[in-house]
Amino acid sequence: MKKVRIGVFGAGRGMTMVHEIIGDPLAELVAVCDKYKPLLDNCRREAEAAGLTNITYYERFDDFFNHDMDAVVLANYANEHVPFGIRLMESGRHIMTECLTCSTMKEAVELIEAVERTGVTYTYAENYCYTPVRWEMRQRYRRGDIGELMYAEGEYLHDCSSIWPQITYGERNHWRNLMSSTFYCTHSIGPILYMTGLRPVQVTAYETPNMPFMRNLGTGSGTLGMEVITLSNGAFMKSLHFGIKHYRGSNYQLNGDLGALQDMGDGTIGVYMEEGPGQNGCGKHENYAPSAIIPGTENSGHGGGDYFTTHYFVRSILGDPVARERAINVYDAVDMCIPGTLGYVSIAQGNAPIKIPNLRNKEERDAWRNDTRCSFPAIAGDQLIPNNLWGDGEIDESVFDEVRRRWEAGEPG
Numbered sequence: 001m002k003k004v005r006i007g008v009f010g011a012g013r014g015m016t017m018v019h020e021i022i023g024d025p026l027a028e029l030v031a032v033c034d035k036y037k038p039l040l041d042n043c044r045r046e047a048e049a050a051g052l053t054n055i056t057y058y059e060r061f062d063d064f065f066n067h068d069m070d071a072v073v074l075a076n077y078a079n080e081h082v083p084f085g086i087r088l089m090e091s092g093r094h095i096m097t098e099c100l101t102c103s104t105m106k107e108a109v110e111l112i113e114a115v116e117r118t119g120v121t122y123t124y125a126e127n128y129c130y131t132p133v134r135w136e137m138r139q140r141y142r143r144g145d146i147g148e149l150m151y152a153e154g155e156y157l158h159d160c161s162s163i164w165p166q167i168t169y170g171e172r173n174h175w176r177n178l179m180s181s182t183f184y185c186t187h188s189i190g191p192i193l194y195m196t197g198l199r200p201v202q203v204t205a206y207e208t209p210n211m212p213f214m215r216n217l218g219t220g221s222g223t224l225g226m227e228v229i230t231l232s233n234g235a236f237m238k239s240l241h242f243g244i245k246h247y248r249g250s251n252y253q254l255n256g257d258l259g260a261l262q263d264m265g266d267g268t269i270g271v272y273m274e275e276g277p278g279q280n281g282c283g284k285h286e287n288y289a290p291s292a293i294i295p296g297t298e299n300s301g302h303g304g305g306d307y308f309t310t311h312y313f314v315r316s317i318l319g320d321p322v323a324r325e326r327a328i329n330v331y332d333a334v335d336m337c338i339p340g341t342l343g344y345v346s347i348a349q350g351n352a353p354i355k356i357p358n359l360r361n362k363e364e365r366d367a368w369r370n371d372t373r374c375s376f377p378a379i380a381g382d383q384l385i386p387n388n389l390w391g392d393g394e395i396d397e398s399v400f401d402e403v404r405r406r407w408e409a410g411e412p413g
């Protein structure tokens with residue numbers, strides 16, 4: 001069978017996909033692009049050590065764009081996936097983008113319409129959906145084991161302060177410094193929607209103040225963001241994410257009218273299950289370690305999830321129906337993301353509830369086509385909502401000088 005020829009854009013996180021493509025018998029890595037040459041050199045060293053000498057390395061996107069390839073993985077800046085992605089799709093390339101899906105409601109509409117117009121394969125690399133436990137939760141929920149969902153929690157707690165110099169390089173305008181508290185929301189929302197197949201219909205969001213331990217590293221946003229999201233069956237979920245100090249990094253749970261499923265955080269699933277009426281409060285408890293979707297993938301990154309994004313992307317392009325059902329399409333990717341986009345509007349409006357459109361419906365799109373509200377100045381234009389709503393003011397340049405110094409010296413944050 002003809003292999004899918006793939007290019008990777010962004011060689012930081014993109015190295016995960018480089019490894020997956022190199023290990024995939026149905027894919028061929030043909031080009032890598034990053035404007036930061038040391039990352040390209042690192043990629044070249046690794047590829048050559050694996051015996052691969054036919055990869056072309058580019059520092060400029062425009063040169064990379066002209067390379068002969070079928071598909072591109074976008075692991076560039078998290079707030080720039082849509083403009084680059086649309087250009088690639090218009091040229092007939094299939095794309096998979098890293099997190100996040102889009103930065104604004106305008107981009108959400110544009111992305112969906114570009115996928116519809118071009119007919120290429122779009123896949124969203126939300127790797128947190130594919131760990132063995134979260135996959136088991138999906139299977140069991142869809143089998144009806146806990147009845148109808150009433151409540152869910154998705155938590156992605158990740159205190160990045162120690163690595164902040166290495167992931168922002170002391171750049172004031174790095175997306176990680178400019179993002180709002182609710183921007184990076186798909187690791188917490190995504191798995192819940194993926195498990196249940198439900199849609200978000202309304203969001204009310206909250207954030208903590210901009211805490212000094214992060215402000216002193218160059219970010220002005222609220223340190224922890226939370227969205228309370230009403231789902232299409234009337235259930236609601238709590239999505240909590242990012243930089244708070246924590247004991248346990250994540251929680252995913254589904255509570256239904258016949259039982260509950262929980263990711264216990266140690267590779268096991270907790271199940272409470274009543275078999276039907278008359279069993280109220282006296283169902284069965286179970287706790288076990290489910291096997292991976294494909295045996296042998298347990299050790300891939302992020303709890304086993306990293307393997308599957310590229311795997312299903314490649315096989316979706318080749319027309320495999322199982323991969324197409326399991327890969328995350330553009331509508332589901334937008335659903336995972338826009339509760340965060342609109343969540344920040346909620347915060348700016350004093351935690352007001354905001355309705356979330358279903359952008360599958362063409363007639364719902366026009367209202368959002370020109371909505372650029374977000375915390376990234378270059379994208380928002382005159383609709384900017386600053387990522388600090390607490391009146392803390394500009395961060396002094398000396399903070400960025402110090403972070404840059406630590407990045408160059410390889411020191412932690």
Ligand SMILES: NC(=O)c1ccc[n+]([C@@H]2O[C@H](COP(=O)([O-])OP(=O)(O)OC[C@H]3O[C@@H](n4cnc5c(N)ncnc54)[C@H](O)[C@@H]3O)[C@@H](O)[C@H]2O)c1
Pocket residue numbers: 009010011012013014033034035036039059060061075076077078079098099100125126127167302
């Ligand atoms: N799913 C996950 O678990 C996970 C983990 C880490 C990062 N990510 C995502 O991966 C993406 C990349 O993150 P990262 O950690 O590598 O940091 P990053 O966003 O700082 O890195 C992006 C890389 O792309 C390169 N780049 C950006 N624009 C370019 C351009 N126009 N031309 C050439 N090169 C360009 C940069 O030099 C940089 O090396 C982001 O979308 C991030 O959200 C996802």
